[in-house]
Amino acid sequence: MGKISIKTIVAIGIGAAVFVILARFVALPTGIPNTTIQTAYAFLALMAVVFGPIAGGLIGFIGHTLTDATAYGSVWWSWVFVSLFIGFFIGLVANKINIDSGILGAKQIITFNIIQAIVQAIGWGLLAPALDVLIYAEPANKVFVQGAVAGISNIITVGVIGTILLIAYAKTRSQSNSLSKE
Amino acid sequence: MAAEMLSYIERKSPIHDLSGVTKLIIFLMWSTAAMLTYDTRVLLFLLVMSITVFIISKISIRDIAFVLIFILSFLLLNNIAIYIFSPQEGVKIYGTSHVLFEIAGRYNVTLEQLFYQLNITLKYFVVIPAALLFIVTTHPSEFAASLNRIGINYKIAFSVSLALRYIPDIQRDFRTIAQSQQARGIDLSGNEKLLKRAKNATSIIMPLILSSLDRIEVISNALELRGFGKNKKRTWYSAKQLKRADYITVLMGGIILIVSLVITFHDGSRFYNPFN
Numbered sequence: 001m002g003k004i005s006i007k008t009i010v011a012i013g014i015g016a017a018v019f020v021i022l023a024r025f026v027a028l029p030t031g032i033p034n035t036t037i038q039t040a041y042a043f044l045a046l047m048a049v050v051f052g053p054i055a056g057g058l059i060g061f062i063g064h065t066l067t068d069a070t071a072y073g074s075v076w077w078s079w080v081f082v083s084l085f086i087g088f089f090i091g092l093v094a095n096k097i098n099i100d101s102g103i104l105g106a107k108q109i110i111t112f113n114i115i116q117a118i119v120q121a122i123g124w125g126l127l128a129p130a131l132d133v134l135i136y137a138e139p140a141n142k143v144f145v146q147g148a149v150a151g152i153s154n155i156i157t158v159g160v161i162g163t164i165l166l167i168a169y170a171k172t173r174s175q176s177n178s179l180s181k182e
Numbered sequence: 183m184a185a186e187m188l189s190y191i192e193r194k195s196p197i198h199d200l201s202g203v204t205k206l207i208i209f210l211m212w213s214t215a216a217m218l219t220y221d222t223r224v225l226l227f228l229l230v231m232s233i234t235v236f237i238i239s240k241i242s243i244r245d246i247a248f249v250l251i252f253i254l255s256f257l258l259l260n261n262i263a264i265y266i267f268s269p270q271e272g273v274k275i276y277g278t279s280h281v282l283f284e285i286a287g288r289y290n291v292t293l294e295q296l297f298y299q300l301n302i303t304l305k306y307f308v309v310i311p312a313a314l315l316f317i318v319t320t321h322p323s324e325f326a327a328s329l330n331r332i333g334i335n336y337k338i339a340f341s342v343s344l345a346l347r348y349i350p351d352i353q354r355d356f357r358t359i360a361q362s363q364q365a366r367g368i369d370l371s372g373n374e375k376l377l378k379r380a381k382n383a384t385s386i387i388m389p390l391i392l393s394s395l396d397r398i399e400v401i402s403n404a405l406e407l408r409g410f411g412k413n414k415k416r417t418w419y420s421a422k423q424l425k426r427a428d429y430i431t432v433l434m435g436g437i438i439l440i441v442s443l444v445i446t447f448h449d450g451s452r453f454y455n456p457f458n
Binding site for chain 1: 213384390401
């Protein structure tokens, strides 16, 4: 734990705050009941790619806990845990993408999307429902359908909005190969 | 856009006087008990306790009405969903079937199903007052101090306190950005098609993210200048001393947790079965 930089700590704090605001105010209804396009997860993916797995995991965990707590007054730990899982594992590819170099080509975008799709499929499709059954003893078929719907909508959200955010972020970094010798 | 957030409510009550650590420990024990048990007797007891503590705290229902309405509608939807997906779950769990009346196909109403759904609802209800109380009676900065006190690394505790501190600021930023983008003709309401709306949403998210990244830069520089993280420990301005009431409360919470677990699991099943 001693190795976490000050910047990561601050990124966790501010990131969690932004996550709460996005989850509360920028969730677009899809028309299917109880399913919204959660822009907060696109943001979580961006933060995970920029600041790494520890920041990603903790932004997901703290952000989701605070969202639940301030909105519902109680916390659904089974789903909160999935946010931690997603943030952490998307963060693991941060080094591969190296977004601060300012270079974001097709290869990096594809890597990002494959990883986010796999991680979210496992998270929403398996982990969340399994924990729901374990903790709340809810009917298995109900929670698996809920998980699948949430998973698909979040994979698309992160795939579309997350990718847009990554490209926009990369543009704000000066490219590492932008200097040339004359 | 006027969605309200649950936050600290200042009152003078014995609950407010307890240290944040105590409330955090109680909250964690309470959620554990409610999470593990499915025993109706234990759940009812916990519910009565929760409501009693709620009354002592002098928080009025009106303060939290907006959240309650939200939760109740969620629970209603959840119950309907459970029934639609699994009308025989109760029969499966309790092993008997007392049919009250038939609807169609596998959809009938059994006592077991009603009892099972009552238990699920109770489980949520037990946690709600405890969680609500914890949030509205613990000051955010004291909360960070308590996290550190129960053994969480102070750097992580500090980032939680940062998050709580900056939620209102970022909410303000968000409103400003959303309003100025709307003034420029970007529509976020239901009038727009979904794909267009998603695209419009990014035009609000992007400035919000970039301004937040700037914030991260400024705050981490400030912390670095003050030598944050140099020592292994830090003190907290808002930490409260533990008093006798705190020890008694934690002890009582511990006893309740253990007793409820013993009652729940002594017959080898999480479920209390009144049907045989």
